[in-house]
Amino acid sequence: MDFYYDEGDGWEEISTGVTGSSDGDYWTVNGVDGNLGTVEDLELKANFSSSPDYGDTATVTLDKGGPDSFQLNAPEDYTNDEDPTVEVEVTDDYSGVQNISVSVEDSNNDEVDSTECDSTTTCELDLSDLSNAETYDVEVSSFDKVGNQNSDTLSFTVDTTEPNPDNFVMREDDEDGDEIEETDYDVEGENEFSVYVEFDASSNHESEVTGDCLVNGDEEDSSTLEALNDGDSYDFTCDIDDEYFDGDVDFEVDLADEAGNDWTSDSVTFGLDESDPTVSSVESVSGLGVFNSDFDVSYEASDSVSEIDQAEYFFDESTDEGEGSEVSDGEFTVDTSDLDEGEHELFVRVQDGVGKWSETDSFTFDFYPDEEPEGSLNVAESLNVTSGSTEDLEVEIENTGVILVPSGTVSVSSFGGNESFESVAPEESTTVDVELSPGEDDLGENTLSVELDGVNASAEVDVLVKASGDVQDDIESDLDDYASDYENLSSRVESLRSELSQERKDRLDSDFSELESSVQEAQDAVDNGEYYMAEEIVSDLESQMQSVEETYSTVEEEQRIDNRNTLIGLGLGLFLLLIASGVGFVAYSDEYELDISALQDLDVPAIGNIEEEEEEDSGYSHSEEEDQSDEGLVDKIKSKIDELKGGEESEDEGPEYEFK
Known part of the structure; x- marks a missing residue:
């Protein structure tokens, strides 16, 4: 080609x-x-032929140099890791990377470690025991796939020193401000709140230190400081934006260097109070608007940040802030001692913890110091209860006046209890249940009084206390005992009646018939299930029984004395007849008992006196010699009576005498 x-x-x-x-x-x-x-x-x-005019062509790429870029992925420029892994990335824009050679040297150009990587774009080298504050060079050489070669030198510094400060202080606004505390700050009219930070470096640092200002965990502001030198002083300011106003913030400062070493201050929570406190819902606790004495007022107060520090109230005319009557938070009692009768307006305002006052809130009321609370009590007319048990008496308290009936106590007399009640507004009513606890002593019909504290109101209820099962058994047992005693007494009365005079019979019958009637009435009450009536009758039977016994004993004694006196009278008559005739004697008789004591005490008239009376009637008179003879006879009779008396005292039954 x-x-x-x-x-x-x-x-x-x-x-x-x-x-x-x-x-x-x-x-x-x-x-x-x-x-x-x-x-x-x-x-x-x-x-593809030997001729340059051949028509077929192929596109080729010109690679005119070695690998294009060298990147130290790890560590970064600064590391706090003494055993880092060096990662190098190499790229080639054309043919690609064929191999990578990595060598790490210290500041003395001594090789720390090296490695080669083939057919890859990244190469890693694990290092260990590197020195703090030492800068290391990373030599990288690489060939591309067509044989072009390129190289680069990268570096990093080991920094393991933490930026722990000395004399760390946070102040409000600037270096002259007070130290930041966990309190509330007034930021009304401000756009931001500044915290001034100052500290001394405790050691040297290889990398720059950044001061981060954290508000509620988020970075709100930061300042970059130069590499710290041991002992030098540093400061910076954290500005907290007004978006955090009217709330509490958790504030802390973080000092961090480029190697990743950091130090964080203790968190301080404080409030940024921008708005004034508010007060609302000022009203009387009772909900009323007419009063005759001191009354309670409630209100609601709040502040976006700080607590309500104090509250004050005043009447009718405005006063300077802080010049009112100071009261507790939430509810207070109004002092009406200096108020005139009539309509008034009560104003309330509050102050928050940073000294800001609220606007006022108020309510209008009428004050009549001479007005008294009025009320009525409504209860059932009658009620049945059982002794030994409890029963609730429902009492309705109604306010019939124009001012509040204050809270107090409903009291029920006798076996009734007491129960407290809450205040009652005019034209309103409330109901309480008062417990009744009757005992055995309360059987029968009872009228209980119901009274109300502080108000001239009362009522009465008729309560019938019925006997419980145990009490019924006791009543029946007592009645049986009295009935037995009654039968015994009745038998004795019948034995005595035959000897009595009519007057004594009448006296005895009067008491006995009353007892008899009571026993029968008690028995009838038991038969009818009216044990409360039976108990009342039985409770009187003891005294009635004693009364009849006393009458019986008295009549019996009177009758015995009458019998004796009768015998004495007969004996005396016989003596007088014997004396009058000159002949007399005393004979013993088993039929009569002579009351010697009564006979001695008897005022026996002298025979002479009797004869004088007879002489007056007949015209006959005794001679003086006969009178003296009569006196001698009388003395003998008295002497004989003394002898008889002595005999009576010597025996329990006394001697019995028979007159012949």
Whole structure:
């Protein structure tokens, strides 16, 4: 095959005698005029015969040099890896790369390592134990597929020193600003917030250091510093854009060199407060607008960044910020001690943590200091409960006045309890359940009083407490005992009645019939299931029983004394008859018992006196000698009575005497 070239002035032959060619083969052809390698625009053709006029042609490519580019893919200009892998990439625009030779030398031109790679465009070489702060040269040589050769020298530096600073400080705005803290900053009217950073280098660095300003993890600003020298001071400013205003930011600084060594500061969270706080929804907690004393007010306040630091209120006329009555956040009690009667407007404003005040919000109310709360209580008229159990009494509290009924307690007397209630607005009502806990002592009908704290309102409810099963058993048992005692007493009363006078019978029958009636009523109540009535009756039976026993004993004793006195009277009459006739004697009788004590105490009239009375009636009179004789007889009778008395005291039953 013969090759020809055309530079624009006709074809000229440039080589001959090439045979055995095929598609994709490469040849090295030298230009006949020695200038072919400099031709920029050249058309070549191959003639497949010995004649230059042969019509068939083939397009060929002119490769006029070695590989075109050499690239050090790894490491980059600086590395913090002491054991890096060197990767070289070589390209050839025409025939392609045939082989690559790589050699690494240190700054003393001593070879560290080398390698060769064939039929590839990349070549790698693993290195180890490289020195920090050392620059290494990478010598690369490569041939293309037609035999052209080219070379290049690349380099990288090992830097393993971290840019750890000394005396690192972040300040607000500039070098004279306060240190940045975890607080809130007022940025009202600003376009950006600046953080001034300063530090001292702790060591020398081979590569440049960049200071990156990170806001919420994103790079917001950065500054490139020169290679750091140990002990030198450096500073830069981070500007935080206003898109971060009215929010909290996490701010940190990252120092990084070109080798990949870096240092990151501690994160500081602070707020950038641009807007004023706001206050709204000022209203009374009760929802009312009429008051007679101090009342509670609630409001809502917020700030985009900082907390609400304080709140204040004032009445009717505006005051300077900070001159109102300071209150707690969210809810407070209004002091009405200096308020006049009538309509008023209450204003509230708040201040945030950076000192900015809100606009005011307000509400209007009426103040009547002499007004009293009014209310009523509604309860059931009656209620049935069982002793030993509990039952709820529903109490409705209604506000019938124009001001709030304050929260308080509903109280129920006796076995009722207490229950608290919330405040009640005018024309409103609320209901609470108060527990009733009756015991055994509360059986029967009870009237309970219901009262309300702080309001002149009360009510009454009739509560019937019925006996429980255990109480019923106790009542029946007690009633059986009293019935037995009643039967015993009844038998004794009947035995005594035959001896009594009518007056004593009436007295005894009066008490006994009342007891009898009570026992029967109690039994009837039990039979009818009305144990609460039976319990009330049974509780009185003891006293009634004692009363009948006392009446019985009294009547019995009176009757015994009457019997004795009757015998004494008969005996005395006999004595008097004997004395009057001059003959008398005392005979023992088993039938009578003489009450000697009563006889001694009896005011026996002197015989003389009796005779005097008889003389007055008959006109007959005794002589003085007869009177003296009568007095002697009386003395003898009294002496005999003393003897009889002595005999009575010496025996329990006393002697029995029979008059003959």
